[in-house]
Amino acid sequence: MDQYAVIDLLKNHRSIRKFTEEKLSDETIKMLVESAQSASTSSYVQAYTIIGVTDPEKKKALKEISTQPYVENNGHLFVFIADYRRHRDLSIEKDAPINFHLTEQFIVGTVDATLAAQNLAIAAESIGLGICYIGSLRNDMAKVIEILELPEGTFPLFGMVAGYPAHEGSIKERLPFEAVYHENTYQNLDAKKEDIEEYDKRISEYYKERTDGKREDTWSDQVIGMLNKKQRLDVDQVVKKQGFLRQ
């Protein structure tokens, strides 16, 4: 394998939102999940579960939460769950207390599930599949919990669709290296200002070209607009109801 082949694969990432009708085989699903499991895990705790959704009614219901048609139409739909339920059950058997309600464990569950997810994404892309993360399942976390029958000690973080790509997708330029990588201490925005201004110009051009001039917002416009609104206010209450962040 060429020395930089994997790095080229990583840098070639783009979200895929249209798939052929071909479903992932059970063998492929198992290979992807096992790749996910090989990721690092905090103190070996493995605080996550992956749910594959194949039931057409459940997929439709999840699509309605997300509003994205590709949540229904894909090669396979994975949902990533932060999961201390099995640890809780093992502790109950031994009459041992279990402290997954701390903020520390919320971080651990979120990190563990996300490490696994990104391994799954890369494994999928390495065999020619396309993927897209589905953060929009958090539009209605309580409903996702109901659909997937998630007990206390678990909560759904995000989904991921995978499948055989029916379009090319396009690579979206990231923030300049200089803005994201700092040395020894945090550098405030002033120090990186020019880098971000240049980036904003390129992003505006990217949209202009792709929309025949209908759209020309910058990255800064987008994030300011997004964080302007208070969104997904129910997430806090739902994760607490599931037993987390109760410190």
Place this chain on the structure above:
Amino acid sequence: MDQYAVIDLLKNHRSIRKFTEEKLSDETIKMLVESAQSASTSSYVQAYTIIGVTDPEKKKALKEISTQPYVENNGHLFVFIADYRRHRDLSIEKDAPINFHLTEQFIVGTVDATLAAQNLAIAAESIGLGICYIGSLRNDMAKVIEILELPEGTFPLFGMVAGYPAHEGSIKERLPFEAVYHENTYQNLDAKKEDIEEYDKRISEYYKERTDGKREDTWSDQVIGMLNKKQRLDVDQVVKKQGFLRQ
């Protein structure tokens, strides 16, 4: 490249905790960070920063927090920061409100930083480097914030050491596929009980072999013991002080 070469690489992951004295070159660091940046990001928000720590005094201070010698002795030390600071600064310039204090944004920052980290890990391993995540920086998050001068709107999630391996490491078997992957609905532990019992036996054997019989705990023993204790109780207060989880 062989069809499954990347999946083989992922499955071959093991933590590396001893490195040669060779430092990563600036060129390699840039290549790894750019690979990290290519990971998916929630709604393009890119809510993270990566700090490379090269100052020997800072590395020593971080090693004291972690207690792990490889935090000081490695090819390079990265620290992953959930970061809404630059979004905050851009919003302040435009007199726009910014809502990073919601639980939703805590999830987004944690997920974005972790997706980037796992891409960096894989990029590093693909060019023959070894890595180890350093969750133990959360032993004293306030001190990490002081050392790296992290302003409100940011918090440190974990570190990662990378470098040229000076030992082989060993692959640690994960939970059985059947325990981690569920279909359509969450399956409780009862349904997976036998799988986990078999797994526990194998893990006990693994430790026995590697320690000449001195250690023979199971995975279940480990997680029960770990979650028995209330650890890192200060994490909650520190992330709130940094402006997060204030909903």
